[in-house]
Amino acid sequence: MKELEKTKRISIAAVLFILIIIIGLLFYERPKHLYTVNSNDMLEKVIKADYFIALDKIDDPSIVLIDIRSPFEFEKGHLNEAINISTPELLKGDNPELFNKIAANKKVAILYGSTPTEANNAFMVLYQLGFENIKILLVSLAYEQNKLITNNSIIEKNVTDINAFIAESQKKVKIVPKPKKRIPKKVVPKKKKKKMPVEGGC
Amino acid sequence: MxxxxxxxxxxxxxxxxxxxxxxxxxxxxxxPKYEKQEGIQPEALLKNAVSSERYITTDELADLIINQDPSFILIDVREEESYKKYSLPNSINIPLDKLLSEDSNSFLNQDQFDVILFSNDHFYADQAWLICNRLDYNHIRVLKGGLNAWFNTIINPEKPSENQSVIASELYSFRKAASMYFGVAYPDEFKAKPVVKIIPKKKVIPKKKKKKMPVEGGC
Structure with missing residues (x-):
């Protein structure tokens, strides 16, 4: 009798144990998006800077243009054959599958926004999630009379030498006052009025 | 058996x-430690990346520097060469490739100061920000427009035309004063002082010479 009770307990414990494992497995949900690149590798990629593409190289058939601006701006004007996926929508719905499809077709997804900086957000998030066939288009968009204008954009261009500008401005100041100091010394002499005697008529 | x-x-x-x-x-x-999943969730990262909360304008930064606010650190993420050429006052140089090194970690991953990242534009600074944000470093901000915007707004502000609003001219006078703080000299400001001194000396008011022609009589 005692023996039987012992086996009963063991079997109940075993069943419970197995049940918990099964329930755990059933409810385990793999996170939808997982990083495949860690921060160090991302940083290496950033420094390599091989993920840019110039505006004149987008006629290639192996390229899929993706506009990451808002749908409103996309409606206003966009590059030919571009697909609109705004940055906040990148991970929603079927969008990640779209990127997978592009990769499966051995095409390259080119991200662009109104500036390369805008596209960078999308690029870095996607790259860290393992989408490696993406690039940033070096373009800056502007509108003129509701027409979209594309310009080549150079990132991180050093426009001016600020030190030189400051030195120049100080130089200017030093040179300028000298001649100006001399000018006020000029004294315009007063000329005395000479009253001519009024000659009368006849 | x-x-x-x-x-x-x-x-x-x-x-x-x-x-x-x-x-x-x-x-x-x-x-092996599964390192790839370090940091915040991808969804959260994307959400943070979209928000423009991280940007600080050049005017705000100039105000902070001039008021000698002690609560922030400036970090230049450009390469060392350009840092030596010109950088913002009291900034620290952490080139992008050293961003995750241990030395820079003590600057970036702390709660005491606001860290302001800047580069020529804000492209590299933004990339550095995204990497730091994933690692859940708080208090990191980005100078909007970087040094180029710094030059265009603070160092060499554009003078508003006369028909622009009062706000524009107030902004200009702030920026001009700020640029003088950072060492830019203006010929018109410099000239203003001697002119004040000279004016009282100049008592000579040139008068137009009146030449009276002798009146000739008729006939």
Whole structure:
């Protein structure tokens, strides 16, 4: 009798144990998006800077243009054959599958926004999630009379030498006052009025 | 015979099981740390990336520097060469490739100061920000427009035309004063002082010479 009770307990414990494992497995949900690149590798990629593409190289058939601006701006004007996926929508719905499809077709997804900086957000998030066939288009968009204008954009261009500008401005100041100091010394002499005697008529 | 052998093995069954579990547990220790999932969730990262909260304008920064606010650190993420050429006052140079090194970690991953990242534009600074944000470093901000915007707004502000609003001219006078703080000299400001001194000396008011023609009489 005692023996039987012992086996009963063991079997109940075993069943419970197995049940918990099964329930755990059933409810385990793999996170939808997982990083495949860690921060160090991302940083290496950033420094390599091989993920840019110039505006004149987008006629290639192996390229899929993706506009990451808002749908409103996309409606206003966009590059030919571009697909609109705004940055906040990148991970929603079927969008990640779209990127997978592009990769499966051995095409390259080119991200662009109104500036390369805008596209960078999308690029870095996607790259860290393992989408490696993406690039940033070096373009800056502007509108003129509701027409979209594309310009080549150079990132991180050093426009001016600020030190030189400051030195120049100080130089200017030093040179300028000298001649100006001399000018006020000029004294315009007063000329005395000479009253001519009024000659009368006849 | 088989039954006997089986019984012999089965008498060790608990020991065998225990050994198997021990080996498996040991294997867990040897497993490499799964480092790829470090940092915040991708969805959260994307949400943070879209928000423009991280940007600080050049005017705000100039105000902070001039008021000698002690609560922020400036970090230049450009390469060392350009840092030596020109950088913002009191900034620290952390080139992008050293962003995750231990030395820079003490600057970036702390709660005491606001860290303001800047580069020529805000492209590199933004990339550095995204990497730091994933690692959940707080208090990191980006100078909007970087040094180019710094030059265009603070160092060399554009003078508003006369028909622009009062706000524009107030902004200009702030920026001009700020640029003088950072060492820019203006010829018109410099000239203003001597002019004030000279004016009282100049009492000579040139008068137009009146030449009265002798009036000639008629006939």
């Amino acid at each position: 088989i039954n006997r052998k089986l019984a012999k093995v089965l008498s060790f069954r608990y020991k065998i099981l225990a050994i198997i579990f021990l080996v498996l547990a040991g294997g867990l220790v040897v497993l």
